[in-house]
Amino acid sequence: MIHVRLDRLRAVGASHGRACGPCTACCTLMAVPELRKPNRRACDHVTADGCSIHAERPEDCRLFHCLWLRGAIEGGEASRPDVLGVMFDQFTVREDQSTHTIAFELWDRALDAPRARAVIDELAQQFKIALSYRDGRWSEIDPAP
Template sequence: MQAEENLEAILLGAVLADRACGDCTACCTVLTVDTPEFRKPGGTPCDYLVAQGCSIHASRPHICRTWFCGWRRTAAMPDQARPDRSGLLVSLNFERAPRNCFEGVSIIVRTTDPGAAIDKSMAAAVLDSLCDRLVSVWFSDGAKKMLMHPSDDVATLVLSGDTAPVHLQAEVAAWREQYGVFGATA
């Protein structure tokens, strides 16, 4: 667990002192939690979530005390990107059985209400604040997910091992170096 917490700080940043969850409880519903101490399926409210928030806040599980969304960690994300305001929840995602090198450890932007319309300017601002590093970024509406970073042409070249055109060589080389441990293909 400590390794995941450190990785979250490295990839998303440390928890920002000037940002608090307030009334937001998006993580208590949207996320899947699967730890030895606590389990909850994604897309369902936690059994301890009540109208006033967490009914066991003072004794909540370790994962709930130490996990913070991307909005709490990413200074470049606008204040209005708080999940309960924007409808977008940003988190670091760990896939146990990734299909390719972009899925193992990634940032995922999830809609908190798949049926709701998404403010495209807010989604763009959130994505812009995340897509400036060598960490893959996915967008999910709950039913499917789409790779947003790196771009399709870069991702295809990284996975295929094909020679990149001159204008993409440096970017493809950087991604391959970062994810080379996973091999060229899925």
């Protein structure tokens, strides 16, 4: 089973030895206001070889590191979002310092797979988690009491 490295949850950069490689999951899943791109829509600039405007990509793209890239999700490349089928994100809202943890499903039922569920269950011991399903549904899991 995959475990979560809590000490890497708030890392602001990529963990040593981790790189996006062929994954472009966030280029579809995440909203990019600078490009007026909503979440769950493939970016106009994403290609099979990655970002076609990599050198000039928006700041939102430069700053984004999913929890796998931060090194918070163990399990090597088998846990990378494009392989696991789930991309995890966690961020803090500056205004109220609230922490948000989201699991984005890339393909149907990926959130139910045992390896992804293990990560969700571990995160849910400490955080409320929002689950974003492939079909557009959302649900929430409250942290364990």
